[in-house]
Amino acid sequence: MDMDFGIYVVLGIIIFLVIVLIRCVKIVPQAYVYVIERFGSFHTEWETGLHLMIPFIFRIAGKVSLKEKVVDFKPQPVITKDNVTMQIDTVVFYQVTNARQYIYGVERPIAAIENLTATTLRNIIGELELDATLTSRDVINTKITAILDQATDRWGIKVNRVELKNIIPPREIQDAMEKQMKAERERREKILQAEGDKKSQILVAEGEKESQILRAQAKKESQILEAEAEKQALILKADAVREQKILEATGEAQAIELVQQALADSLVKLNFAAPTDNVIKLKSLEAFAKAADGKATKIIIPSEIQGLAGLVGGVKEAVSDKVQ
Helix, strand or coil: CHHHHHHHHHHHHHHHHHHHHHHHEEEECCCEEEEEEECCEEEEEECCEEEECCCCCEEEEEEEECCEEEEECCCEEEECCCCCEEEEEEEEEEEECCHHHHHHHCCCHHHHHHHHHHHHHHHHHCCCCHHHHHHCHHHHHHHHHHHHHHHCHHHCEEEEEEEEEEEECCHHHHHHHHHHHHHHHHHHHHHHHHHHHHHHHHHHHHHHHHHHHHHHHHHHHHHHHHHHHHHHHHHHHHHHHHHHHHHHHHHHHHHHHHHHHHHHHHHHHHHHHCCCHHHHHHHHHHHHHHHHCCCCCCCCCCHHHHHHHHHHHHHHHHHHHHHC
């Protein structure tokens, strides 16, 4: 019995030592920091890795995550500058930057951030009217973020961003806003319709104007082409008449030249034949006869032809006497 009891004691001691050893080995995961106390006071911070802790002397005061966290707070009643009560809920993005200050700086840090957000939001909204509140979310977010970040810095918390999730005005304000939006949409619709009609009329007028301009240009070009064709026809006709007159004049000149040449040739031949004075006078008489055969009312007879006429008359009388 004593032997069995001793074995149980030894096994118990071994199991106790194994448990104590297991409790002494601590592994800190990624993105976590363990705050370690020694005899109830802060001792050190354990970062990611394997650590050994002496039991009953050291104690883990807190396990702090360094990841960015998101907290969605319930809607808070706020009053605007123009005395309109509305409900606004916020979303806070924060991150622990100092594990020691986060553990020892404030009790219930999430509740502290929520209350600080609510009071800051009331202060900012109290300086704005309803319309400005609804249209200035970015400004409100920036102001709240700056104020919360400065206030939570001593708690080891970094506020990265604050967003207004919903802004819920009273029911009567919502009804009035919906009516206003409906009236605004109807006004814009009428404006757009009027602008469309205006543009349509302008396009029709411009189309008619361009059509008239094109018709006028076409008529002008047609008249120009007709005038050009008529001008070319007159030019061609004038050229034809001029060429005809030139040809006629050339023909007459050639005829005169031929007559003159023939006359010159006859004179040459006559001169070559050595005619007597009587023959010359006879030729002159023939020429005179041809000249007298015209329509002239007065004829000037040269003295030589007059003598020749008398000679012809005398010959004629002599011949007549002989015949009798």
